[in-house]
Amino acid sequence: MATTTATISLASPDLLTNSLAFSTASTLTQAGNSTGLVTTTGLARTNFTVGGTSPFASKVIYRANDATSNGANKVYLKNLSTTASEYFTIFIDQEEMGRLYAGDWAFFPWSAVDGTEETFTVTVGGTVAAGDSWDFDGITTTSADANLNNFAAAIHAQNFPNWTTSISAPAVTFTARKAYAAGVVTSSTAITGDTITDLSGSDLTMGITSGVVGTRSEADIIVVPSVATTMDLEHMLLYQ
Amino acid sequence: MATTTNTLLLESTDLFDDSLSISNTSTCYKAGTTTGLDQTTGLTRLYATSVTQFDPFPAVKDATNRVKNGKVYIANLSEDETEFITVSIGDAVIGKLYAGDFLWMPYSPKASLSSDIEITPSVATGMFIEFMAIHDFANIYPDSIDTRVYPDA
Numbered sequence: 001m002a003t004t005t006a007t008i009s010l011a012s013p014d015l016l017t018n019s020l021a022f023s024t025a026s027t028l029t030q031a032g033n034s035t036g037l038v039t040t041t042g043l044a045r046t047n048f049t050v051g052g053t054s055p056f057a058s059k060v061i062y063r064a065n066d067a068t069s070n071g072a073n074k075v076y077l078k079n080l081s082t083t084a085s086e087y088f089t090i091f092i093d094q095e096e097m098g099r100l101y102a103g104d105w106a107f108f109p110w111s112a113v114d115g116t117e118e119t120f121t122v123t124v125g126g127t128v129a130a131g132d133s134w135d136f137d138g139i140t141t142t143s144a145d146a147n148l149n150n151f152a153a154a155i156h157a158q159n160f161p162n163w164t165t166s167i168s169a170p171a172v173t174f175t176a177r178k179a180y181a182a183g184v185v186t187s188s189t190a191i192t193g194d195t196i197t198d199l200s201g202s203d204l205t206m207g208i209t210s211g212v213v214g215t216r217s218e219a220d221i222i223v224v225p226s227v228a229t230t231m232d233l234e235h236m237l238l239y240q
Numbered sequence: 241m242a243t244t245t246n247t248l249l250l251e252s253t254d255l256f257d258d259s260l261s262i263s264n265t266s267t268c269y270k271a272g273t274t275t276g277l278d279q280t281t282g283l284t285r286l287y288a289t290s291v292t293q294f295d296p297f298p299a300v301k302d303a304t305n306r307v308k309n310g311k312v313y314i315a316n317l318s319e320d321e322t323e324f325i326t327v328s329i330g331d332a333v334i335g336k337l338y339a340g341d342f343l344w345m346p347y348s349p350k351a352s353l354s355s356d357i358e359i360t361p362s363v364a365t366g367m368f369i370e371f372m373a374i375h376d377f378a379n380i381y382p383d384s385i386d387t388r389v390y391p392d393a
């Protein structure tokens with residue numbers, strides 16, 4: 001178990017008529033217990049040179065998929081600019097938290113409540129012949145023989161850019177890598193974007209036996225720079 | 241002009257193979273300037289005995305505050321590791337502060353009621369919560385009830 005501590009100190013000799021000084025220290029633990037957070041994205045530095053005109057393009061710094069929903073996740077952000085007028089606007093989904101001006105930092109919890117990943121199950125059916133193929137997500141899988149289970153295994157062995165797979169041959173279940181309405185699953189029995197090539201007339205079918213439409217996350221952390229020229233953001237996520 | 245500094249130390253000897261030590265100190269400035277923030281709500285210590293959501297800071301009613309550079313500090317002083325407060329802003333949940341946790345974040349309120357910061361305790365058995373805002377907002381307190389005009393008056 002890792003032990004990570006965060007300490008904040010606030011001090012001012014003249015904000016009030018008496019001096020202000022206090023400090024709070026916290027050991028970063030998982031939700032509801034005393035086990036330390038052990039996973040992190042590491043300390044990152046991201047350059048924003050977005051070009052164009054205001055409003056400038058945003059970047060998603062952390063997706064809710066990156067952390068456990070309702071976990072005791074912590075986000076650290078720092079604007080590395082040294083120009084006083086430059087700031088990053090910080091959003092959680094569509095809600096603006098505030099502006100992080102030059103040199104400012106923020107440290108806050110993050111519930112990371114995720115949306116739903118689209119998922120569907122495709123079952124290899126009919127008969128398959130060597131040379132038959134199925135194209136989905138830009139990946140073409142070609143059957144090496146006439147075995148349905150082998151073809152399902154070949155599909156499962158692919159690395160799809162937007163989907164992960166699991167197999168219970170001859171069925172392969174696809175799950176989107178991130179939560180959003182991908183538009184691929186249109187009902188529990190239909191998807192869009194796949195193509196069967198049945199070279200030898202072997203009656204290959206790729207039936208959809210179940211599917212769930214995805215929903216977008218409403219907790220992604222999004223950052224927008226105030227200028228189109230270069231700005232750097234330092235950031236780190238500690239998560240469950 | 242007031243000078244208020246805030247420092248974060250983030251340290252671990254075993255989160256990585258090498259030790260982690262981040263230290264940041266910044267000064268609370270008005271937006272886009274090097275003039276210090278000169279207002280504060282004061283440091284409040286509250287004993288919450290309800291799970292009802294509440295606003296720790298006055299509802300900000302002047303939309304010009306959205307370009308300001310306010311700062312917010314909130315801490316859960318509970319010592320029971322299962323107790324937490326949920327911190328929200330507008331329609332979004334930011335996260336949960338468990339026992340001993342704190343947050344420090346910028347706050348540029350858009351308008352009354354649409355971007356208020358809210359706290360929801362997880363238990364009604366009593367939790368100490370600490371919070372403070374440092375800012376240069378305009379018109380953050382509600383009008384006196386004596387000045388309001390009611391339709392049936």
